[in-house]
Amino acid sequence: MDHFLYRDGVLHAEDVPVTDIAAAVGTPFYVYSTATLTRHFHLFDEALEGMDHLVCFAMKSNSNLAVLKLLGEMGAGIDVVSMGEYLKAKAAGVSGDRIVFSGVGKTRDEMRVALEGGIRQFNVESEPELEALNEVAISLGVTAPIALRVNPDVDAKTHAKIATGKSENKFGIPIATCREVYARAAAMDGIDVVGIDVHIGSQLTQLEPFRLAFTKVAELTEALRADGHNIRRLDLGGGLGIPYERSNDAPPLPLEYGEVIKETVGHLGCEVEIEPGRLISGNAGILVSSVIYLKNGEGRDFLIVDAAMNDLVRPSMYDAHHDIVSVVEAEAAVDQHPVDIVGPVCETGDTFAKARNMPPLASGDLVAFRSAGAYGAVMASEYNSRPLIPEVLVHGDQFAVIRARPTFDEMINRDTIPEWL
Ligand code: LLP
Numbered sequence: 001m002d003h004f005l006y007r008d009g010v011l012h013a014e015d016v017p018v019t020d021i022a023a024a025v026g027t028p029f030y031v032y033s034t035a036t037l038t039r040h041f042h043l044f045d046e047a048l049e050g051m052d053h054l055v056c057f058a059m060k061s062n063s064n065l066a067v068l069k070l071l072g073e074m075g076a077g078i079d080v081v082s083m084g085e086y087l088k089a090k091a092a093g094v095s096g097d098r099i100v101f102s103g104v105g106k107t108r109d110e111m112r113v114a115l116e117g118g119i120r121q122f123n124v125e126s127e128p129e130l131e132a133l134n135e136v137a138i139s140l141g142v143t144a145p146i147a148l149r150v151n152p153d154v155d156a157k158t159h160a161k162i163a164t165g166k167s168e169n170k171f172g173i174p175i176a177t178c179r180e181v182y183a184r185a186a187a188m189d190g191i192d193v194v195g196i197d198v199h200i201g202s203q204l205t206q207l208e209p210f211r212l213a214f215t216k217v218a219e220l221t222e223a224l225r226a227d228g229h230n231i232r233r234l235d236l237g238g239g240l241g242i243p244y245e246r247s248n249d250a251p252p253l254p255l256e257y258g259e260v261i262k263e264t265v266g267h268l269g270c271e272v273e274i275e276p277g278r279l280i281s282g283n284a285g286i287l288v289s290s291v292i293y294l295k296n297g298e299g300r301d302f303l304i305v306d307a308a309m310n311d312l313v314r315p316s317m318y319d320a321h322h323d324i325v326s327v328v329e330a331e332a333a334v335d336q337h338p339v340d341i342v343g344p345v346c347e348t349g350d351t352f353a354k355a356r357n358m359p360p361l362a363s364g365d366l367v368a369f370r371s372a373g374a375y376g377a378v379m380a381s382e383y384n385s386r387p388l389i390p391e392v393l394v395h396g397d398q399f400a401v402i403r404a405r406p407t408f409d410e411m412i413n414r415d416t417i418p419e420w421l
Pocket of ligand 1: 058060061079102103162199201202203237238239240275276277278279314318374375
């Protein structure tokens with residue numbers, strides 16, 4: 001459930017008509033719902049009730065400072081994957097003891113900044129990374145709390161570009177060899193082994209792959225404890241999928257996912273961390289765009305909108321589906337027609353949907369792309385010299401711009417011309 005519903009024939013973001021926001025900020029823009037973000041965070045928190053746990057929001061899905069502050073104030077931890085994310089999480093007021101540092105290629109600079117600023121744990125993905133972290137920690141006179149990210153060789157049954165748990169993927173340490181790596185880690189002066197980490201992919205729509213992976217983690221926990229390691233924390237990653245198509249079967253609920261966690265690792269007495277991104281932020285956001293033209297092509301019609309692949313890359317990058325609706329609700333009786341919904345960018349890949357049934361729309365009409373709160377704004381670029389679009393946060397009947405649209409001058413003036421030119 002989200003908080004983007006029609007009232008009196010107009011799509012609202014909570015209590016605010018989307019048309020009001022469009023009039024104030026201009027299109028295209030992203031808008032997020034506080035109530036939906038809050039609800040989704042609590043769903044996970046409740047799903048793990050009874051276990052010592054921390055829900056660490058994967059901020060790669062949505063890294064706006066206001067979103068981070070909102071979640072941080074509710075008690076969320078944050079999963080970061082770069083120095084920029086770490087510094088943003090801190091700037092949003094999240095303390096280091098609630099920040100988990102993931103990622104396959106952490107640099108020594110990133111390690112140093114996190115160790116100096118405070119960090120809950122590093123999820124270490126290779127032996128060279130472990131050695132580097134040990135050296136950095138020793139040079140600072142501290143110990144780095146770590147979990148090793150294990151690669152359980154489990155098929156997440158999701159899009160190939162976002163599956164991470166198979167042995168052929170670049171992520172993690174093969175589960176078969178990680179006992180040796182744990183032994184090495186335990187002998188390092190700069191390293192404090194606290195747990196195990198796993199993340200098998202994103203947009204999972206079945207529970208079985210999670211069950212398989214978590215069962216392997218549970219077995220590994222027992223083996224490592226038998227080896228003498230004090231495994232007290234399990235980070236089970238993120239990845240629970242969301243319903244992108246209202247008409248399709250919904251993926252499992254956080255509560256069902258929580259049951260799988262309890263069944264597989266509940267008996268171990270470990271503190272459990274999870275790193276959901278998409279399920280918290282995805283359906284908490286929409287992208288609002290205006291129709292520029294309706295173009296009648298040969299055998300097909302094109303709805304050309306002012307958002308493009310640089311604003312929302314998921315359809316062109318992963319052939320992802322986003323429901324696209326008219327902001328002014330179509331009459332139930334009106335005839336819908338198939339149109340290709342495209343942006344103005346100069347490549348055919350700038351296509352959001354093909355042969356999508358839409359009500360009649362004309363220049364200036366507003367459309368909304370649903371489920372755009374995750375991996376939307378964060379993956380945007382200025383391709384075709386299109387400035388990044390604004391982000392807006394709604395709370396009840398209030399809304400605020402939480403990232404302003406840069407001016408063209410600001411965009412142009414970031415480049416510099418060398419003096420010899
Ligand atoms: N933890 C780790 C270590 C991750 O790599 C990811 C996502 C997450 C947590 C959060 O996964 P989520 O709960 O959001 O599924 N750009 C792609 C998704 C890439 C996901 C990358 N890692 C998309 O638009 O579908």
